[in-house]
Amino acid sequence: MRYFVPRRLGGYEMDWGVQIQIGRTLARYCASTSWIACVVGSHSAYVARMSPQAQDDVWKDSIDVVISTGSVMRNVSVKEAKGGYILNGRWSFSSGVDHASWVLMRASITNDHRQSYFLVPRSEFTIEDDWYVSGMSGTGSKTVGVKDTFVPAYRVISMTQMMAPNPPGASVNDSVVSSASFRLFAGSALLGPIWGGAEAVLNEYRALMAQGAAGQDVNDPQCLLRIAEAAAEIATAGRLAEGLIDRQVQAALSAAKVPKSERISNVFERTYSARLCVNGASRLVNSLDTSLISSDAPIQRYYRDLLGMVQQIGVNWDRNMINGAKAMFDLPTDIPDLNAD
Amino acid sequence: MTNTAAQNAAGLAEAFAKSAATTDRAGYPAEQVAQLAQAGLFKIHAAPFSVQAESLRALAQACGASTWFAATGAAAVAHAAKANADVLAEIGAGDRFCTIASAPHNTTLTRSSAGIRLDGVWPSVGGLDHAEWVILDGVRDGDQVVSVIAPTSALKASEFLYFGGVRGVKWRKLEATALEIPAHRIGVKLDASARLDPLIGAVLGGAEGVYTLYTTSTKARISGVGGHAVARFTQVQARLAESHADLKVCRALYAELLSNTDAGKADAETQRDQAYIVRTAMSAANRLLSQMGAMGLSETNPVQRQYRDLRVFASAPSFNWDASFAAFGRAELGVEDASRAA
Numbered sequence: 144m145r146y147f148v149p150r151r152l153g154g155y156e157m158d159w160g161v162q163i164q165i166g167r168t169l170a171r172y173c174a175s176t177s178w179i180a181c182v183v184g185s186h187s188a189y190v191a192r193m194s195p196q197a198q199d200d201v202w203k204d205s206i207d208v209v210i211s212t213g214s215v216m217r218n219v220s221v222k223e224a225k226g227g228y229i230l231n232g233r234w235s236f237s238s239g240v241d242h243a244s245w246v247l248m249r250a251s252i253t254n255d256h257r258q259s260y261f262l263v264p265r266s267e268f269t270i271e272d273d274w275y276v277s278g279m280s281g282t283g284s285k286t287v288g289v290k291d292t293f294v295p296a297y298r299v300i301s302m303t304q305m306m307a308p309n310p311p312g313a314s315v316n317d318s319v320v321s322s323a324s325f326r327l328f329a330g331s332a333l334l335g336p337i338w339g340g341a342e343a344v345l346n347e348y349r350a351l352m353a354q355g356a357a358g359q360d361v362n363d364p365q366c367l368l369r370i371a372e373a374a375a376e377i378a379t380a381g382r383l384a385e386g387l388i389d390r391q392v393q394a395a396l397s398a399a400k401v402p403k404s405e406r407i408s409n410v411f412e413r414t415y416s417a418r419l420c421v422n423g424a425s426r427l428v429n430s431l432d433t434s435l436i437s438s439d440a441p442i443q444r445y446y447r448d449l450l451g452m453v454q455q456i457g458v459n460w461d462r463n464m465i466n467g468a469k470a471m472f473d474l475p476t477d478i479p480d481l482n483a484d
Numbered sequence: 485m486t487n488t489a490a491q492n493a494a495g496l497a498e499a500f501a502k503s504a505a506t507t508d509r510a511g512y513p514a515e516q517v518a519q520l521a522q523a524g525l526f527k528i529h530a531a532p533f534s535v536q537a538e539s540l541r542a543l544a545q546a547c548g549a550s551t552w553f554a555a556t557g558a559a560a561v562a563h564a565a566k567a568n569a570d571v572l573a574e575i576g577a578g579d580r581f582c583t584i585a586s587a588p589h590n591t592t593l594t595r596s597s598a599g600i601r602l603d604g605v606w607p608s609v610g611g612l613d614h615a616e617w618v619i620l621d622g623v624r625d626g627d628q629v630v631s632v633i634a635p636t637s638a639l640k641a642s643e644f645l646y647f648g649g650v651r652g653v654k655w656r657k658l659e660a661t662a663l664e665i666p667a668h669r670i671g672v673k674l675d676a677s678a679r680l681d682p683l684i685g686a687v688l689g690g691a692e693g694v695y696t697l698y699t700t701s702t703k704a705r706i707s708g709v710g711g712h713a714v715a716r717f718t719q720v721q722a723r724l725a726e727s728h729a730d731l732k733v734c735r736a737l738y739a740e741l742l743s744n745t746d747a748g749k750a751d752a753e754t755q756r757d758q759a760y761i762v763r764t765a766m767s768a769a770n771r772l773l774s775q776m777g778a779m780g781l782s783e784t785n786p787v788q789r790q791y792r793d794l795r796v797f798a799s800a801p802s803f804n805w806d807a808s809f810a811a812f813g814r815a816e817l818g819v820e821d822a823s824r825a826a
Contacts, residue, residue, distance in 0.1 A: 214709075215709055215778075217711065275783040277788055277792065280647075299758055311578065357587055357801065358804055360805075365806040408554055429766070429805075431799060432587075432800070432801045432804065433586075433587075433799045433801065436649070436796055436799040437646075437648055437649065437650065437796050437799075438607050438608040438655075439607075439644045439646055444647070454778045456777075460774075461719045461775075477710070
């Protein structure tokens, strides 16, 4: 949770990408742990870009706080009030919220597509026990809600300001993650858990082959081809992810404008990397027979978790591919980073 | 009588569909097991292949657990009938449910004067709450593998954490410790190698169920991000069509498979088609579930339940892709043995 907490407060203020490698490693054993550590852990970078006063609120007592997000809105409304806003509504899929001290809730002040983040403390939101899912059940990605909650203006930041270079937090924090365009890093934190999750399936399948599980034989060319193909797909997915993250970091360090064609490519590669992970893992799991499918074999959980992770909108195939293709023709898209020249 | 059983399966399906969510969560009720028995669905092994498959297809469109009980109960009776009349009578000859335990972790068999003494662990066995008898398959007897029939009360069943499909059957780990089995309850191993399997009806019916539930749900669905009517998304419409086309192909191949099998044709091409139906049906279902986004993960989503049940049926050893396709290739090439040289 300290990845991007400012060094001045005792945090690590790390470079982007380290948390993704940690996420990859953890996901080889537990995807939910990886998700909380890598994806939820990256939320400290959002807060580090907010006003210094908001940062002090979040980290004044501890720098080991969990910060969840609420992005999928249900009946959300915002009213202006003296010194801030009154927030109402519910947000689905708030990963790690059972342990969260704060939630960054998305809402529109102007009641349109322009959104802002509202930073809300634990005492102000409720949690609905509604996370009963086939995969990633350990993340506890439940629905959160607020009712007539006052959020002071300093704990609100527009999405535009959050994503632009030199947001309010950059005035007190030195790191590139706090000062560069945040859109550069979009979506890549998802790839650590997804890549590691696919590797977990691959590792477990290899163990099943070595054990001589039903239908999986180390002497059968078909089984050997299958594991080779899956290993190649997953390794390729990893290379794509690493290349993408490296380019993101280099772009942030150089502060150079990233051409639109490259931003489009980044969206495609991120999404395709996740797709390759699923393809590789599915190839293996689809060959297992009932004795494993109807058991508590660990490969079951690894695979269900992987399928759960790739439902995240940041790697959603249709959304990203269609919007990326629209951007190729300069059509308006649902991905703000692709709308700019 | 068996044709009546197939019609009965279709008749039961509507009610079973309504209770599917409850039985998945709380366990399969004894009344429904009795209904399956009364409908003759544990006795369909003597019916033509098409009747067996169509019975399972009708049930699978509605409820995975019902399908599993019918398929397993019928397979157990079929196996007992091959063993001997005493065993068949003991397990109730299809008037009661008998379950099957397969793929043991390990078994130890010791000969005794009365028969055998057996130790072993079967990691995942369903239907034990409703079965007086269990066929324990995969028992190693020297160089051979046999099956034995034992009263469930003589075995230790323990629960394990399970999140896969067909939950209503309550999968449990089953252990035999120094279990005495008389000689007449020892038989040949169940034939689980690649072969034509009426469970193909369950796969098609399960995928059809996914399609129906997905379509119903999508008509009313509003996207979580943006609040749009999901049915208006072009890619959703196209994906639905792709899955519909997949299922149409499945149905055509399935009809031919039933016809061939009833006519006694059980060649490599039919076996290959069977595996192809399974893969194509799974492809249709996978596509639809993936299209649901995070909503598709929800345990209470009927599409998710139907999909995870389908996965269990599709993973039957008889649908093994490798074996089925290599067998066809061997037949085409005139190669008799299953050499594995690369």
